[in-house]
Amino acid sequence: MTFQNTREFARQLDEKDVLAKYRSEFIFPKVNGKQVIYFTGNSLGLQPKRTKAYVDEIMDDWGNLAVEGHFYADKPWWDYHERFAAPLSTVVGAKPSEVTVMNTLTVNLHLLMVTFYRPTAKKYKIICEEKAFPSDQYMFQSQVHFHGLDPKDTIVEIKRREGEHNIRLEDVLAKIDEVGDELALVLIGGVNYYTGQVFDMKTITEAGHKYGAYVGWDLAHAAGNIKLQLHDWNVDFAAWCSYKYMNSGPGNASGCFIHEMHHNDTSLPRFAGWWGHNKERRFKMEPQFDPVRGADGWQISNLPVLSLAPYLASVEMFAEVGMDKLIEKRDLLTAYLEFILQEVDKEVESEFEVITPSDPTQRACQLSVFLHGEGRTLFDYLMKNGVITDWREPNVIRLAPVPFYCSFEDMYEFGQILREGILNKSK
Structure with missing residues (x-):
């Protein structure tokens, strides 16, 4: 044109x-x-007008039903998060069982690293991109310290070439080959927050898996913005915030993806909580944790439905379009x-x-x-x-x-x- x-x-x-x-x-x-002319949807999306009705519905149910809203609200609170599975799975290219909503982005990345960052004496290094969002950098450093390791020896940054603004794919792949069998985890922002560069997630994921590493993605700037095929790319895990391109409101709940290949692996460690327990037996208050088979099995606490309501309003708009x-x-x-x-x-x-x-x-x-x-x-x-x-x-x-x-x-x-x-x- x-x-x-x-x-x-x-x-x-x-x-x-x-x-x-x-x-x-x-x-x-x-x-x-x-x-205004609004160019900052990559930081905070505008408020959809329909959001208020979704929030008001929760407030009315709380007022009229109190605790019984968990089961008798028009959208019962105890399974409110399940309404996200189908529409969110189409946004990120997943199966409905592979996505859930909980917590906030960095909290979820920390929780996912409990499962997918398990360093050993020989396999302990993390590859990330240079100038990752600061929260990711702090997360990497604290996780490495938690495992008693030195960030200088453990965190490997893929750098831009002198005089260039973006990271070349061949440099990412070369760094993965260089780290080789010492590589435990690749965790990169799918879209770089500063430059807007979109990474070839499929190719990078395949390269990391070649060395037996887990590969995850921070999709803060990708969810609702680019075409994602997380299931088909065999991504191990991913997380994203909902308040940028997905217009859910400031600091709102995060989305998570865990590939179905990990759903039945009970040897994978995780920080467990009541809401991740077998849904059919949750209210029996059993002492032994039996995780839901799916991404919901990584949940910990019952969900803040007042926060989820604006997200659901936006997710349903994405489903329409x-x-x-x-x-x-x-x-x-x-x-x-x-x-x-x-x-x-x-x-x-x-x-x-x-x-x-x-x-x-x-x-x-x-x-x-x-x-x-x-x-x-x-x-x-x-x-x-x-x-x-x-x-x-x-x-x-x-x-x-x-x-x-x-x-x-x-x-x-x-x-x-x-x-x-x-x-x-x-x-």
């Missing part, structure tokens, strides 16, 4: 957009009385945003460098832009003029054109505001 940097062209794209109606399903903040339609719009919207940036770059003295891979198979719903010659003042200008974006030092802005609620006209309007912000600075 040949793009045009005009409002008329952007509106034409919006008129053809089969997902355009979903924009009105979300609540947008306002700046100066005008609806399907990942294929979201990805189709995502790719066109991101390409149009990239075009707009290039057009603005021609008109101003600044130089924009998109550090996200240009290959559509290696990127998703994020463009990270290095603003050479610009500083924090430009970011502040954008925010004051209704463009909600994200700043990362030294001078990178992350732009996430989420297909559920961003429009093509948003991309055009952003370009106009960006251009004015740069030109006004020099006056």
Whole structure:
């Protein structure tokens, strides 16, 4: 498609957009009385309007039924999480028995490492990516210390080549071969939070398994954003937060995936709790733990249904639309945003460098832009003029054109505001 940097062209794209109606399903903040252009769905998704009804339902059941809401609410609380299995499994490419919701992301990664990081004297090393999200880095370090090991000897980071912004697949595979039989675990972010790079999860998972290592993925920036086939890729485990592309609300519950190949292996250690116990016998209060055969067997406590209600509202929206339609719009919207940036770059003295891979198979719903010659003042200008974006030092802005609620006209309007912000600075 040949793009045009005009409002008329952007509106034409919006008129053809089969997902355009979903924009009105979300609540947008306002700046100066005008609806914002929202580019930070990679940090916190907008609130779906239908969320309130889901939360109100829980509150009404609590008020009217009290403890009996566990069994007699319209959506009984004791099995509330089971409503996520089918729709979430389609989002991440899994079997319903392989997914569950519980806790928050880093808590779940810690719990999953109880099962899947079991270092021995000869097999103890962890491979991760350089500049992983800080929470993952802290998690790795604390897990390694917990096992009495030295992070310097245990954690192996795959680094970017000098002068490059992204990690090459061949370097990931070479590092796996280099560590070889000492490799216990590969755990990488499926989409790098800083650059927006999408990793080849299928190939990397196969490479890790070749050495008998477990392979897991932090899908914080991937779930609801990219096409995932966790079951078919034979991923051992994964976890993701729900409040970014999945719009469940700040700090909300995490999703988990455990491949069915591990479901019946009772030798795998785990931190057990009541809610992971055999559902049919749970209320017999038996002293011996008998885990549910499936991802639910990794649960510990009964679930915070008030937190799950907004997530369920969003998950059902994903079920209505399907990942294929979201990805189709995502790719066109991101390409149009990239075009707009290039057009603005021609008109101003600044130089924009998109550090996200240009290959559509290696990127998703994020463009990270290095603003050479610009500083924090430009970011502040954008925010004051209704463009909600994200700043990362030294001078990178992350732009996430989420297909559920961003429009093509948003991309055009952003370009106009960006251009004015740069030109006004020099006056």
